Amino acid sequence: MPKNKAALDREQKREEILGVARRLFLDAGYELTSVGRIAEQAGVAPNTIYWYFADKDALLVAVLDSLVNEAARDFQKHARGPLDAQLLWLLRAFDQAHGIIATVHARAALSESIGAWHANFHRTLESALVALLHGHGVPRPEQGHASRVITFVLEGLLAHPSSSKERRALLGWLVSTVTHRRA
Amino acid sequence: MPKNKAALDREQKREEILGVARRLFLDAGYELTSVGRIAEQAGVAPNTIYWYFADKDALLVAVLDSLVNEAARDFQKHARGPLDAQLLWLLRAFDQAHGIIATVHARAALSESIGAWHANFHRTLESALVALLHGHGVPRPEQGHASRVITFVLEGLLAHPSSSKERRALLGWLVSTVTHRRA
């Protein structure tokens, strides 16, 4: 524990601002949440935010990290069973974040920090999916293609309205198509 | 030809504003293109735009319509041959619009007009893809799932950087997987 009192206080305040931002981004969306409103709910002046975060995009990146870290932790605990059930679990874990995900895609080209976060996220997700597919018996030369297709389908299902029944049907079909593929 | 001179003039001016908006949206992106800048390049005052379009979103919807209509026209002319080649053609046709597509996904939940356009676009694309799959021998009960997966993969390839070599490989694999599926 290398942190002194001052550093702890700073961390604590940063976390509070982050928590407010996370709630507002998830509830109202990134675009409709102004820095001023985050500051207001955190009980500080708008420009105080900039003492803790470089800009509004840095706030989004920190929120994204917290969401992904939580999902990764819970996935190891709860997501067992067949492949399509695991994918369905992933989908539900990120469902609340679908607005944020759309924002990431729109801003990846506009903001360097979000672009970098997005590229790194896809690298991480890809290797996790490849490991998952490997464990479910998908032959190595197909793992790359299958993981990309699954990634895009997950993103598509998140971005577009779909009932959990439709999701189950589509993911079931996709997984059986990919894992029972002919040579 | 029911249009009189005045109506023609109006149409012409609308088209000019629309052309400027299209160029700027494609070049710089929706978010980085201000209504003021469109007006400037069209040679009118900023608020004149609002005589021809309800708001900035209506401008985007009109640009989207022009892009989709052109692509639909060209597709019937040029996109022949095997299924993956046709999908590759579609991808190239919308490549320049990848920034706009990301914006549509981000704003679909925020703007009623863009949300409606987006839902309608997917209905149209889905039925076109189903017809295409039917023509390529995909059995009817699979057409719905296959068309959604293909839609999501096309969107994914547009949204994320990918070389034409990667695209060819992935689409080839996907089409062969989907069309040679076991019962």
Added chain:
DNA sequence: ACCTGAACACCGTTCAAGT
């Protein structure tokens, strides 16, 4: 080091006034 009030340059949009 941390926080603020005030300001800056911009944004989409509206409105009263002109023709």
Added chain:
DNA sequence: ACCTGAACACCGTTCAAGT
């Protein structure tokens, strides 16, 4: 009917000034 200058309410961000 069409167009404009001026204004409105907001935005993210900066900066000089305070402690």
